[in-house]
Amino acid sequence: MIINDEIKAVIEGSAFITLVTVGADGTPHPIIAGKGEVSGDQVIFGIYKMEVTQKNLKTNDKAWIVGAMKDGGPKGYRLAGTAKAAGKQLIFTAQTADAMI
Amino acid sequence: MIINDEIKAVIEGSAFITLVTVGADGTPHPIIAGKGEVSGDQVIFGIYKMEVTQKNLKTNDKAWIVGAMKDGGPKGYRLAGTAKAAGKQLIFTAQTADAMI
Numbered sequence: 001m002i003i004n005d006e007i008k009a010v011i012e013g014s015a016f017i018t019l020v021t022v023g024a025d026g027t028p029h030p031i032i033a034g035k036g037e038v039s040g041d042q043v044i045f046g047i048y049k050m051e052v053t054q055k056n057l058k059t060n061d062k063a064w065i066v067g068a069m070k071d072g073g074p075k076g077y078r079l080a081g082t083a084k085a086a087g088k089q090l091i092f093t094a095q096t097a098d099a100m101i
Numbered sequence: 102m103i104i105n106d107e108i109k110a111v112i113e114g115s116a117f118i119t120l121v122t123v124g125a126d127g128t129p130h131p132i133i134a135g136k137g138e139v140s141g142d143q144v145i146f147g148i149y150k151m152e153v154t155q156k157n158l159k160t161n162d163k164a165w166i167v168g169a170m171k172d173g174g175p176k177g178y179r180l181a182g183t184a185k186a187a188g189k190q191l192i193f194t195a196q197t198a199d200a201m202i
Contacts, residue, residue: 028165
């Protein structure tokens, strides 16, 4: 269990989640992924565009997400893991979590 | 001029800015950088911790920042450029800007 109740609250409470993938040439590609829904150790996003992100995941499935919220005092987390596109959803699976802020 | 008035408003209006650097092994390192102040094409952050980020910038000065805000309809930007630590400030210089959301 990587995503505990507090991390879930921050991820789901973040107005914007940053999602980072890596291009074939090694260049990081951060995007704003909108709201994410947590289910176990997965975070599920709706896919709207995300062309480069989906292309990157085909050659390198590593991904990072960062979420932060102000309610109840600022809290933020970085999750590292893998991601894959499945139809209209992007499914991120967390492997590690780090508290920030 | 990369950072125009709208981009400046979004970057300065973002509750949290995500800052991405790259480790010597090629691993992206996203962090939450807090508020950034825009001056010309530079965005200046206060340094609080940021140990890994500062270490990364010594071997690779490339950096990316992502900001987003909801006021007046959601808007977000990704800026790519370089960054360096100078005392208690981290100075990011934008080379390109992409609208998101």
